[in-house]
Amino acid sequence: SSQLSSQRFWDNMNRVNQPEIGKIEADISAVAVSRFGLDLKCLLFDATNFFTFIDSFNDRAKLPQRGHGKEGRDNLRIIGLALLVTSDGDVPLFHCTYAGNQHDSVTFSSVAEDLADRCRKLSEGVCDITLVFDKGNNSKENLDAVNAGPYHFVGSLVPSQHPQLLRISRDEMHRLDKSLLPSVWSYRTQKEVFGIPRTVLVTYNRELYRAQVKTLRREIAKRRRKLQQLQLSLQRHRGPNSRGKKPTLQGSRNRVQSILAGRHMTQLFSAKVILGKDQIPRLRWAFRDREWNRLDRTLLGKTILFTDREKWSDEQIVLAYRSQSHVEAAFRRMKDPRFLAFRPTHHWTDQKLRVHAFYCVLALMITS
Numbered sequence: 001s002s003q004l005s006s007q008r009f010w011d012n013m014n015r016v017n018q019p020e021i022g023k024i025e026a027d028i029s030a031v032a033v034s035r036f037g038l039d040l041k042c043l044l045f046d047a048t049n050f051f052t053f054i055d056s057f058n059d060r061a062k063l064p065q066r067g068h069g070k071e072g073r074d075n076l077r078i079i080g081l082a083l084l085v086t087s088d089g090d091v092p093l094f095h096c097t098y099a100g101n102q103h104d105s106v107t108f109s110s111v112a113e114d115l116a117d118r119c120r121k122l123s124e125g126v127c128d129i130t131l132v133f134d135k136g137n138n139s140k141e142n143l144d145a146v147n148a149g150p151y152h153f154v155g156s157l158v159p160s161q162h163p164q165l166l167r168i169s170r171d172e173m174h175r176l177d178k179s180l181l182p183s184v185w186s187y188r189t190q191k192e193v194f195g196i197p198r199t200v201l202v203t204y205n206r207e208l209y210r211a212q213v214k215t216l217r218r219e220i221a222k223r224r225r226k227l228q229q230l231q232l233s234l235q236r237h238r239g240p241n242s243r244g245k246k247p248t249l250q251g252s253r254n255r256v257q258s259i260l261a262g263r264h265m266t267q268l269f270s271a272k273v274i275l276g277k278d279q280i281p282r283l284r285w286a287f288r289d290r291e292w293n294r295l296d297r298t299l300l301g302k303t304i305l306f307t308d309r310e311k312w313s314d315e316q317i318v319l320a321y322r323s324q325s326h327v328e329a330a331f332r333r334m335k336d337p338r339f340l341a342f343r344p345t346h347h348w349t350d351q352k353l354r355v356h357a358f359y360c361v362l363a364l365m366i367t368s
Contacts, residue, residue: 006346010347010352013347013351013352013355013356014351014352016355016358017351018351018354021354021355021358022114024358025094025095025358025361025362026118026121028362028365029093029094029118029122029365030121030122032091032093032365033093033122036089036091038086038088038089038091039086039087039088040086040088040119040122040123040129041087041128041129041130042086042087042088042129042130042132042320042323043084043085043086043087043093043119043129043130043131043132043151044084044085044086044087044131044132044133044323044324044326044327045082045083045084045085045108045115045131045132045133045137045327046082046083046085046133046134046324046327046328046331047080047081047082047083047098047104047107047108047136047137048070048080048081048331048335049067049069049070049071049078049079049080049081049100050071050078050079050081050334050335050342050343050345051069051071051073051076051077051078051343052064052076052077052078052079052343052344052345053076053344054077054345054348055348056077058348060348060349060350061348061349061350061353062099062350063079063080063097063098063099063100063350063353063354064077064078064079064099064100064353065077065078065099065100065101065102066078066100066101067080067100067101067102069100071335077100078100079097079098079099079100079345079353079357080097080098080099080100080102080107081095081096081097081098081334081342081357081361082095082096082098082104082107082108082111083095083327083330083331083361084115084118085326085327085330086326087132087323087326089368090326090327090329090330090333090364090368091365091368092330092361092364092365092368093118093122094111094114094115094118095357095358095361096110096111096114097353097354097357097358098110103136104134104136104137105136105137105138105139105142107137108133108137108139108142108145109139109141109142109145112142112145112146112149113145115131115149116145116148116149116150116151119131119149119150119151120150123150128152129150129151129152130151130152130153130154130309130320131146131149131151131152131153131154132153132154132155132320132321132323132324133153133155133324134155134156134324135155135156135157135158137155138155138157138158138194139194140194140195143193143194143196144194147196147308152307152308152309153307153308154305154306154307154309154317154320154321155305155306155307155321156303156304156305156306156321157193157200157304157305157306159299159302159303159304162191162304163298165189165191165200165202165304166202166298166299166302166304167298168187168202169297170185170204172187173185173186173187173202173203173204174186174187176314176315176318177315180315180319181315181318181319183205183206183207184203184204184205184206184318185203185204186201186202186203186204186314186318187201187202187203188200188201188314189202191306193306198306198307198308199306199307199308199309199310199312199317200304200305200306201304201305201306201307201314201317201318202302202303202304203302203303203304203305203318204301204302205301205302205303206301208301208303209300209301210301212300212301213296213300216264216295216300219262219265220265220268220287223259223260223262223265223269224287226259227256227259227269227271227283227285230252230255230256230259230283231283231285233247234247234252234280234281234282234283237280238276238278238280246279246280247280247281248281249273249275249281252273252281252283253273253281256271256273256283256285259271264295267288267291267295268287268288268291268292268295269285269286269287269288270285270286270288271283271284271285272284272285303321305317305318305321307320330364330368333364333367334360334364340360340363340364340367342356342357342360
């Protein structure tokens with residue numbers, strides 16, 4: 001029992017370095033694929049991050065950094081984790097731990113060679129793998145690396161960067177197989193993406209459209225209320241009997257900026273704060289119905305996919321991209337505080353944080 005102490009645990013963690021983690025994971029992944037007959041036709045790559053409670057003044061650890069926390073804890077240092085997961089059982093076959101302030105596309109680029117090598121070994125040279133990844137990994141360098149790898153791919157494009165595709169109306173789309181993809185329509189075309197012609201699919205999902213409209217209307221109603229409240233508050237300071245500190249022009253503008261923070265809000269509202277003759281700010285605002293109609297017509301409910309699988313049907317492309325839910329499910333399981341919990345780490349050095357991430361991924365692999 002004397003050996004079951006934190007110090008003995010850390011001593012054993014010290015014996016595992018980063019290259020050894022890669023070798024151990026490669027061996028175990030190969031056995032998992034062989035023994036359980038895992039289907040490698042569709043593999044999913046994505047990244048997430050986990051917040052830590054590592055002290056801000058601990059300069060020994062380089063992995064925990066401040067960045068955009070996907071759990072909303074931007075006040076804490078975070079660690080990034082990228083996973084390659086099968087669509088067959090959510091089994092992780094490859095992972096990478098990286099600094100929390102590193103962008104997803106940089107992470108993909110840094111592991112592209114290792115990812116390709118892992119896929120070659122797992123498939124034993126017979127490669128018909130389709131790699132699915134999100135738009136956060138898009139870059140010319142990453143697409144070049146995918147081209148050089150042993151796999152095909154399905155990805156998505158940032159809609160705002162392709163306005164001409166968003167202008168394709170729903171009337172120009174055809175409905176996909178109702179039994180496989182109810183309420184989904186698509187428009188297929190060819191487009192040059194990062195310098196190479198690709199098959200591009202503009203899809204419209206009626207259920208996604210309804211969910212987005214519902215969410216946006218709720219957010220719009222919140223902004224209306226807050227702008228009305230701010231307008232009334234400024235009006236109360238205009239009377240001769242007003243009390244309290246008088247609002248400033250810059251302070252009022254900052255409040256409007258804060259109210260309209262959020263996706264599409266600055267597009268949907270026009271708001272202007274001016275200084276009156278009495279030196280009290282005045283707020284004028286309006287909802288832009290034309291912008292709402294434009295959003296409704298072009299963006300809501302739509303996703304733009306691209307792939308090098310030219311012979312695949314529209315249904316196959318959409319279903320492959322939707323399988324990304326498997327890697328998202330893996331991340332949710334690792335963030336469950338009662339099961340497969342990545343947190344708390346109780347480690348404060350990069351080497352031990354890498355080992356901690358490794359045995360958390362192993363736990364996910366075993367349970368999957």
